[in-house]
Amino acid sequence: MKKILVLGSTGSIGQSTLEIVRAFPDKFQIIGLSANQNTEELERQIKEFDIKSVAVSDDIKANELKDKINGKCEILVGSKGIIELVKRNNYDILVTALVGFAGLLPTIEAIKSNLNGYAPSNGIPSAIDAIKIDAKNKGINNILDVFVTSGASEAIEICLSALLNPGDNFLMPTPGYPLYTAVESKLELEPNPYYLSEENGWQPDIDDIRNKINNRTKAIVLINPNNPTGSVCEKDTLFEIINLALENNLIIFADEIYDKLIFDGKELISIASLNNDVSCITFSGLSKNYVAPGFRIGWGVVSGRYEILNDYIEAINKLLRARVSANHPEQYAISSALLGNQDHLKELINKLQKRRDIMINILSKIDGINLVKPEGAFYAFPSVDVKNDTHFVTELIKETGVVVVPGSGFGQRPNTNHFRIVTLPQEEVLIEAFDLIADFYKKYKSKFE
Numbered sequence: 152m153k154k155i156l157v158l159g160s161t162g163s164i165g166q167s168t169l170e171i172v173r174a175f176p177d178k179f180q181i182i183g184l185s186a187n188q189n190t191e192e193l194e195r196q197i198k199e200f201d202i203k204s205v206a207v208s209d210d211i212k213a214n215e216l217k218d219k220i221n222g223k224c225e226i227l228v229g230s231k232g233i234i235e236l237v238k239r240n241n242y243d244i245l246v247t248a249l250v251g252f253a254g255l256l257p258t259i260e261a262i263k264s265n266l267n268g269y270a271p272s273n274g275i276p277s278a279i280d281a282i283k284i285d286a287k288n289k290g291i292n293n294i295l296d297v298f299v300t301s302g303a304s305e306a307i308e309i310c311l312s313a314l315l316n317p318g319d320n321f322l323m324p325t326p327g328y329p330l331y332t333a334v335e336s337k338l339e340l341e342p343n344p345y346y347l348s349e350e351n352g353w354q355p356d357i358d359d360i361r362n363k364i365n366n367r368t369k370a371i372v373l374i375n376p377n378n379p380t381g382s383v384c385e386k387d388t389l390f391e392i393i394n395l396a397l398e399n400n401l402i403i404f405a406d407e408i409y410d411k412l413i414f415d416g417k418e419l420i421s422i423a424s425l426n427n428d429v430s431c432i433t434f435s436g437l438s439k440n441y442v443a444p445g446f447r448i449g450w451g452v453v454s455g456r457y458e459i460l461n462d463y464i465e466a467i468n469k470l471l472r473a474r475v476s477a478n479h480p481e482q483y484a485i486s487s488a489l490l491g492n493q494d495h496l497k498e499l500i501n502k503l504q505k506r507r508d509i510m511i512n513i514l515s516k517i518d519g520i521n522l523v524k525p526e527g528a529f530y531a532f533p534s535v536d537v538k539n540d541t542h543f544v545t546e547l548i549k550e551t552g553v554v555v556v557p558g559s560g561f562g563q564r565p566n567t568n569h570f571r572i573v574t575l576p577q578e579e580v581l582i583e584a585f586d587l588i589a590d591f592y593k594k595y596k597s598k599f600e
């Protein structure tokens with residue numbers, strides 16, 4: 152009799168596992184279950200299979216279940232609970248149909264199997280295959296190379312280092328994620344910011360990009376969805392960027408780390424999917440879509456024409472070999488994350504979208520604060536009518552304890568002021584924080600301006 156631990160028992164993979172157990176009751180026995188979504192179904196399963204241990208996502212679900220099963224089954228809580236079930240090691244077969252952090256359990260299995268040595272420099276084969284499938288699902292067809300790194304951060308740094316020499320420049324979205332400008336300084340590159348235009352929903356300003364290309368410009372960075380604005384690039388704008396890249400032999404660095412967190416029922420259009428000839432490296436990872444930033448797992452997908460990118464790909468791989476490999480056990484999570492059940496995304500997007508709407512509702516009532524509606528990710532970048540955003544933010548933190556980041560940390564057009572909000576906290580916390588910001592803003596204006 153084989154003992155099975157089923158993680159994610161109310162989802163489709165979990166349900167089919169239970170079907171098999173029903174069909175072969177003398178071959179298999181379920182010894183533990185976990186489910187995050189459907190407590191009623193879980194209760195039914197506990198009774199049918201006489202389960203002695205389960206794990207659920209939170210205390211509310213645990214209490215709900217406790218009332219119904221009358222102490223007949225041990226109830227563990229959260230990812231700690233799931234890990235406890237796995238650690239007991241009293242199963243023969245582990246079915247992990249979970250999503251989010253818990254869906255990354257293959258890493259625990261990898262550590263237990265002592266896969267703690269170095270990995271291949273470009274990544275383990277199952278991860279590379281899964282990333283290729285994910286990229287193809289995004290419409291990227293002409294894939295030339297894929298590599299796994301310690302976070303997208305490492306992929307970005309390696310790709311910039313392999314391409315640019317001191318004095319060269321790349322076009323940097325402004326506002327944008329500051330890692331790029333930090334690497335720019337480290338490599339002694341010339342800053343070349345291009346602006347996103349706030350009055351046009353933070354779309355890249357194509358004329359500004361065109362005017363800023365010079366003979367030392369080697370690449371253009373596109374952060375889509377953008378951190379800090381949450382804006383998503385329109386298809387027409389993507390085509391215009393592709394044309395500029397092709398005309399000027401630029402490589403596009405498409406940072407799509409938030410690609411699965413798009414609101415209002417829309418999907419991201421990957422710039423690399425729109426043209427087979429354009430040279431592009433698309434970055435993503437487990438940090439945002441799979442909510443596992445501490446795993447430090449990211450990747451790059453190179454696409455375009457082999458004869459143009461051949462030498463550059465070799466230069467990237469030289470740097471990948473020099474730093475030996477990305478974290479090894481965590482790479483086993485990549486295929487289960489990308490190819491496994493994606494139900495958590497629906498839940499995550501719903502939560503983030505609701506929080507965005509709450510934010511818009513409260514902030515839109517404040518005279519002097521204006522917000523372009525974010526279309527993805529978990530950020531917002533409202534403009535604020537003050538003389539100095541760093542001073543405003545410092546006073547806000549001191550007075551209220553609400554932490555936002557001044558716009559100057561991300562770059563912004565001269566004589567404008569903004570701050571960045573992260574919408575990850577729970578609704579009640581956000582509502583309290585926005586109310587505090589609204590109150591504080593009035594006081595700040597009368598005290599300082």
Ligand SMILES: Cc1ncc(COP(=O)(O)O)c(C=O)c1O
Nearest residue numbers: 302303304328378408436438449
């Ligand atoms: C646009 C963007 N790119 C890259 C990263 C870094 O991601 P990772 O955790 O994979 O290094 C972040 C993290 O905030 C980000 O916002």
